[in-house]
Amino acid sequence: MSSGKRILVKGNDAIGMGAIKAGCRFYFGYPITPQNEIPEFMSRELPKIGGEFVQAESELASINMVLGASALGVRSMTSSSSPGISLMQEGLSYMAGQELPAVVINVVRCGPGLGGIAASQGDYFQAVKGGGHGDYHLIVLAPASVQEMYDHTILAFDLADRYRNPAMVLADAILGQMQEPIVEREEEVQEPRKPWALTGAKGRPARHIKSLLLKEGELESHNRLLQEKYREVQKHEIRYNELEVEDAELVVAAFGTSARIARTAVSKARSEGLKVGLFRPVTLFPFPGERLRVLSARVKNFLVVEMNTGQMVEDVRLNVSGDASVFFYGRPGGAIPTPMEVYERIVKHYKEQ
Amino acid sequence: MKPVFSKPKALNDAVMHYCPGCGHGVVHRLVGEALDHFDILDRTVGVAPVGCAVLMYDYFNCDIIEAPHGRPPAVATGMKRSRPDLIIFAYQGDGDLASIGLAEIVHAANRGENVTVIFVNNTVYGMTGGQMAPTTLLGQQTTTSPYGRNLNTDGYPIRMAEMLATLEGTSYVARHAIDTPANILRARKSIFRAFEMQVKDMGFSFVELLTTCPTNWGMSSRESIRRIKEELIPYFPLGVFKEKEVADYI
Numbered sequence A: 001m002s003s004g005k006r007i008l009v010k011g012n013d014a015i016g017m018g019a020i021k022a023g024c025r026f027y028f029g030y031p032i033t034p035q036n037e038i039p040e041f042m043s044r045e046l047p048k049i050g051g052e053f054v055q056a057e058s059e060l061a062s063i064n065m066v067l068g069a070s071a072l073g074v075r076s077m078t079s080s081s082s083p084g085i086s087l088m089q090e091g092l093s094y095m096a097g098q099e100l101p102a103v104v105i106n107v108v109r110c111g112p113g114l115g116g117i118a119a120s121q122g123d124y125f126q127a128v129k130g131g132g133h134g135d136y137h138l139i140v141l142a143p144a145s146v147q148e149m150y151d152h153t154i155l156a157f158d159l160a161d162r163y164r165n166p167a168m169v170l171a172d173a174i175l176g177q178m179q180e181p182i183v184e185r186e187e188e189v190q191e192p193r194k195p196w197a198l199t200g201a202k203g204r205p206a207r208h209i210k211s212l213l214l215k216e217g218e219l220e221s222h223n224r225l226l227q228e229k230y231r232e233v234q235k236h237e238i239r240y241n242e243l244e245v246e247d248a249e250l251v252v253a254a255f256g257t258s259a260r261i262a263r264t265a266v267s268k269a270r271s272e273g274l275k276v277g278l279f280r281p282v283t284l285f286p287f288p289g290e291r292l293r294v295l296s297a298r299v300k301n302f303l304v305v306e307m308n309t310g311q312m313v314e315d316v317r318l319n320v321s322g323d324a325s326v327f328f329y330g331r332p333g334g335a336i337p338t339p340m341e342v343y344e345r346i347v348k349h350y351k352e353q
Numbered sequence B: 001m002k003p004v005f006s007k008p009k010a011l012n013d014a015v016m017h018y019c020p021g022c023g024h025g026v027v028h029r030l031v032g033e034a035l036d037h038f039d040i041l042d043r044t045v046g047v048a049p050v051g052c053a054v055l056m057y058d059y060f061n062c063d064i065i066e067a068p069h070g071r072p073p074a075v076a077t078g079m080k081r082s083r084p085d086l087i088i089f090a091y092q093g094d095g096d097l098a099s100i101g102l103a104e105i106v107h108a109a110n111r112g113e114n115v116t117v118i119f120v121n122n123t124v125y126g127m128t129g130g131q132m133a134p135t136t137l138l139g140q141q142t143t144t145s146p147y148g149r150n151l152n153t154d155g156y157p158i159r160m161a162e163m164l165a166t167l168e169g170t171s172y173v174a175r176h177a178i179d180t181p182a183n184i185l186r187a188r189k190s191i192f193r194a195f196e197m198q199v200k201d202m203g204f205s206f207v208e209l210l211t212t213c214p215t216n217w218g219m220s221s222r223e224s225i226r227r228i229k230e231e232l233i234p235y236f237p238l239g240v241f242k243e244k245e246v247a248d249y250i
């Protein structure tokens, strides 16, 4: 519980505050806009509390520094934005294969390529479908406020440790750059024991952490165990928010910044008597597909709003019942849908039903 | 009976998968002797490369992690920064260290990370079947330089020890060969010194070893040993290139 004292914080700083609260003392990162406040915050704060900040030579190096620290059982983190996260996919695949926890923050900007520094949700597929090589998943959280930037960073450390898997906070340039009041958590964060960590083989046999599994059948059974783990994550960790879906005839589905924009549009539609609700996935992996399936038994119209050309909409379509209509509205590459545009789509599709 | 020769405690009894005449076994043994000598086996974590030595965890009695290709110095950095009480060594081949991982080794060295890097240079990609390495000699035939390494198209072989010695951040840099008993003893001394630097918090230590890959050189073990002397050493001179007496750290 907290004292309730509200402080005004920038989204990227809230990430740093959450990480330190979660017990993270080791940060490795490389500059890239629009997340530079995170390494700047960590380089300022970590030395004061006995932590280490390393400005890596590249995102390839930062993710591998995280890999090394994580293998020793300590909480460590890196952050970047889209092009830098692409470089990290190698390390993320290794960590997923080696079952190493880690927290990676992606303050998404627009692409492809160098793209631009404005907010986007174009990295949804990369984040939730694996991203690197091999059959694996990250645990992916999608904050929609500065408070959630803080809370989700702490949650990401907990989930990463619980499932021995890298967890990603999928934010964007707007969430990283805006200021909002937050309430800091007061209760201590508990770190689990890590009996698998490399600590020097004192008084025990040597331990190895690897992902090369050459013995007959070994890799297949390792992959099956990983899938089993992802099913556990799906069973226990799905999180979502709903607003006025109970009597809704059309539900808008959106995550992160898009959900905030959609919320304004939904409120406007409601005030004009349209029965419209909002569904916001908080975990993108695990995706709250089951809840969408249940909702779609009654609601037959969904409008997915994203800051891309249609990524999460595929997961919505996969999960809703066959007779539901799924519409999409999105703007790619740094263009941001306005509440008015979303409202107009709501009205259009509401009437079509 | 008094034993006059035994295996280091740091190595287990597993039969190594390395080819007959391969230099990795010798280098493993020298590293193992250093871990025994400084009595650090139970607080050491090794970082394995991608390459023939990826399986080194099967042979050492210490904790070991497998790093992505070329990234051992970054992994070692993350480890040493978070647990400075542990001894961290990276073991890398020429493709791993001098090609795909060039940025990682140069920057770990330049930051003066207090870790030890053992660099096995056999002028060829071993595990993938004998392709051209950044250290492949001019004229040397490999599966991707079938007409011999050509300076016009492939550039020159990289001398890593010399390059790293120019960086202010390095504390100990040496190159040795494992072709003769005398050279092996020199290599042993340098590997010991490299671990000693780390134990004494002296900063980044690096030992390059010129070794054999009879399989991909298409030579017998004996011919391979001779090639080290006749072809490798003239291009990659042996010696200690740098040795700091006191640490830079304040």
Ligand code: SF4
Residues within 6 Å of the ligand: B017, B018, B019, B020, B021, B022, B023, B024, B052, B122, B126, B127, B212, B213, B214, B215, B216
């Ligand atoms: S391929 Fe070459 S380096 Fe690899 S084990 Fe065989 S001899 Fe050694």
